[in-house]
Amino acid sequence: MKRMSFGQATVDATRLAMREDERVIVLGEDISWGGNFGQFRGLLEEFGPDRIIDMPISEALIMSASVGAAMTGLRPVASMSFLEFTMGAMDEIVNQAAKMRYMSGGQVSVPLVLRASDGILRSSAAQHSGSLESLFTHIAGLKVVAPSNPADAKGLLRSAMDDDDPVIYLENKSITAKRGPVPEDDHRVPLGSASVVLEGTDVTLITYSAMALRGADAAATLADDHDVSAELIDLRSLWPLDFETVASSVSKTGRVVIAHEAWLNGGLGAELSARIGEELFADLKAPVVRIGAARAPIPFSPPLESAVVPGTDAIVDAVLRVLPS
Amino acid sequence: MRPPTGPATLAGFSPEVALPIHATMVRIRVFETRVTELFAAGRLPGFVHTYLGQEAIAAATCRHLRDDDYITSTHRGHGHAIAKGMPTNRLMAELFGRETGANRGRGGSMHVADFSLGMLGANGIVGGGFGIAAGAGLSARRRGSGQVAVCFFGDGGINKGTFHEALNFASVQSLPVVFVCENNQYAQFTAISRTSAVGDLAIRATGYAMPGTTVDGNDAGAVYAAVGAAVGAARDGDGPALLNCVTYRHSGHYVGDAEVYRDATEVEQWQAADPIGRLEEALVGAGWVDEPDVGAVWEAARTETAAAEEFAASSSDPDPATALDYVYTHADGVDP
Numbered sequence A: 001m002k003r004m005s006f007g008q009a010t011v012d013a014t015r016l017a018m019r020e021d022e023r024v025i026v027l028g029e030d031i032s033w034g035g036n037f038g039q040f041r042g043l044l045e046e047f048g049p050d051r052i053i054d055m056p057i058s059e060a061l062i063m064s065a066s067v068g069a070a071m072t073g074l075r076p077v078a079s080m081s082f083l084e085f086t087m088g089a090m091d092e093i094v095n096q097a098a099k100m101r102y103m104s105g106g107q108v109s110v111p112l113v114l115r116a117s118d119g120i121l122r123s124s125a126a127q128h129s130g131s132l133e134s135l136f137t138h139i140a141g142l143k144v145v146a147p148s149n150p151a152d153a154k155g156l157l158r159s160a161m162d163d164d165d166p167v168i169y170l171e172n173k174s175i176t177a178k179r180g181p182v183p184e185d186d187h188r189v190p191l192g193s194a195s196v197v198l199e200g201t202d203v204t205l206i207t208y209s210a211m212a213l214r215g216a217d218a219a220a221t222l223a224d225d226h227d228v229s230a231e232l233i234d235l236r237s238l239w240p241l242d243f244e245t246v247a248s249s250v251s252k253t254g255r256v257v258i259a260h261e262a263w264l265n266g267g268l269g270a271e272l273s274a275r276i277g278e279e280l281f282a283d284l285k286a287p288v289v290r291i292g293a294a295r296a297p298i299p300f301s302p303p304l305e306s307a308v309v310p311g312t313d314a315i316v317d318a319v320l321r322v323l324p325s
Numbered sequence B: 001m002r003p004p005t006g007p008a009t010l011a012g013f014s015p016e017v018a019l020p021i022h023a024t025m026v027r028i029r030v031f032e033t034r035v036t037e038l039f040a041a042g043r044l045p046g047f048v049h050t051y052l053g054q055e056a057i058a059a060a061t062c063r064h065l066r067d068d069d070y071i072t073s074t075h076r077g078h079g080h081a082i083a084k085g086m087p088t089n090r091l092m093a094e095l096f097g098r099e100t101g102a103n104r105g106r107g108g109s110m111h112v113a114d115f116s117l118g119m120l121g122a123n124g125i126v127g128g129g130f131g132i133a134a135g136a137g138l139s140a141r142r143r144g145s146g147q148v149a150v151c152f153f154g155d156g157g158i159n160k161g162t163f164h165e166a167l168n169f170a171s172v173q174s175l176p177v178v179f180v181c182e183n184n185q186y187a188q189f190t191a192i193s194r195t196s197a198v199g200d201l202a203i204r205a206t207g208y209a210m211p212g213t214t215v216d217g218n219d220a221g222a223v224y225a226a227v228g229a230a231v232g233a234a235r236d237g238d239g240p241a242l243l244n245c246v247t248y249r250h251s252g253h254y255v256g257d258a259e260v261y262r263d264a265t266e267v268e269q270w271q272a273a274d275p276i277g278r279l280e281e282a283l284v285g286a287g288w289v290d291e292p293d294v295g296a297v298w299e300a301a302r303t304e305t306a307a308a309e310e311f312a313a314s315s316s317d318p319d320p321a322t323a324l325d326y327v328y329t330h331a332d333g334v335d336p
Ligand SMILES: Cc1ncc(C[n+]2csc(CCOP(=O)(O)OP(=O)(O)O)c2C)c(N)n1
Pocket: B049, B074, B075, B076, B124, B125, B126, B127, B153, B154, B155, B156, B157, B158, B184, B185, B186, B187, B188, B253
């Protein structure tokens, strides 16, 4: 184990994958300078400009060239820095990357990783903040992961790079600087495996990405101040979804709060809540409650920003609401 | 654009090259003519865009390509598939939606692909091929394979932002990609003169510091010569080129198009400038073939298309139980 930041952990994963497999290349804007959050630092020096490719500000091209390269023998990692910039490449993500294997009748796979920073950080404002994961989890053919800590950041990136299908790798910018212990070897976290961060008996708290950290704070407050034992799940992988882990927790606690930074309507929480209702109705002792951002573009002004985004208190309140009074 | 006249150019051609190109053009013509009839008779699902009238471009271009070279194609992709070597029975079966089709019936007309032949797929998204071709070129260079990628696209596609992004990138990286515009002068129902600020589309290459050439796209010899230069340069590491091949659709945008937007005289004149007729005139004129040879090529194409239809019609539909196959790799039939 070595302590490193989330960003450094992803460099570590990329370096190991690139040493092992000549087919891996990285394409993105400004990446030879290390990336906005240090996610590519040092890679140019080791692998050179043929593999660490600074791209023009042409998001559609970054994505479609990655699709073309992936279908012809390479394993590209495309970097979009801010997730909002992928909106200029949605055709390439949705119509090309995601559908190519199916449309071709299984002739080809599209092994690529799209890395993008999502989440909310210090007044980045509406076009540089947000959580758009459900745009991607909605699409058949894509996989989506959203790690919450450096060890998972490394392990999930490694698995995403190993995977033969397009994987959207969401790195929340509010936590990319956070440090934590990271295994130094070839650490991998399989796609589709949630982690039970904290075992508990009274309520299941389902989170991912930055909300997993706020969920941990909320669980501590609940234990200390309210004598509530919360089971904290960090999904890590948003598609494939580890519903088995969710189900075994829900059947134990019977009470569920889902917390994400994304808007509630049509969000991943809605999907989870629906599935829990459909498949685990008999286990439920209270309605499933969701926490998410208020339905506004993320504002610039700091007090407005915090008003829109749910914090630890909102999670604690939600949990207290699903418990018997 | 005024329709060109006279026989196709034979300079730069030899019988060994010209005759297979002619045969490919005739095979496409006969195939697409039958596809038109089959669609009109309600025997093909979906909708189809035929390549009738543009045969010289795919046939002459692909003659320069190795089996492992790449092409990207468009919604009007049957001609590209045939020219790159896709067996017509697998193509026809795909149009019928059969399990024996090139894409096992999952793609249909607008997505026909054969990755074993470097045919990276027709594409239902106008402009969808530009970046894919650039990526294939990047991949070829990285692997040192000597492959080139040819991106076929229409005059309508040239107005997509992806055209700009891909040509700029291919040029700045000096990638082995040749961009072949099939300028049939209309995008659906709108004439290119109404949507492009420049009339001669080859001028656009200037902004990307690559050669741009306008070619008579109904002259197989002229296309062959121009593509030869561009593919040769790309393979030698000299970077990409843009070719503006001027041509004309013999029929509507799709089968069933009422074609109210084209002037009947214009259509007639361009049909008279038929690329196959002009090539045959040149071939017979030069004594490379005689009339019975030409007739035999058409007869063979009719036999082939009939066999393809028979194969497709008698093939099975995909099993509905397999609808979830091929969404994800290593996960057929299940949603991981
Ligand atoms: C992105 C996108 N926009 C619009 C369409 C609808 N559409 C299909 S074909 C076409 C015209 C394309 O014209 P062109 O590129 O000249 O090709 P042609 O049909 O003439 O071969 C249009 C607008 C589409 N398929 N994709």
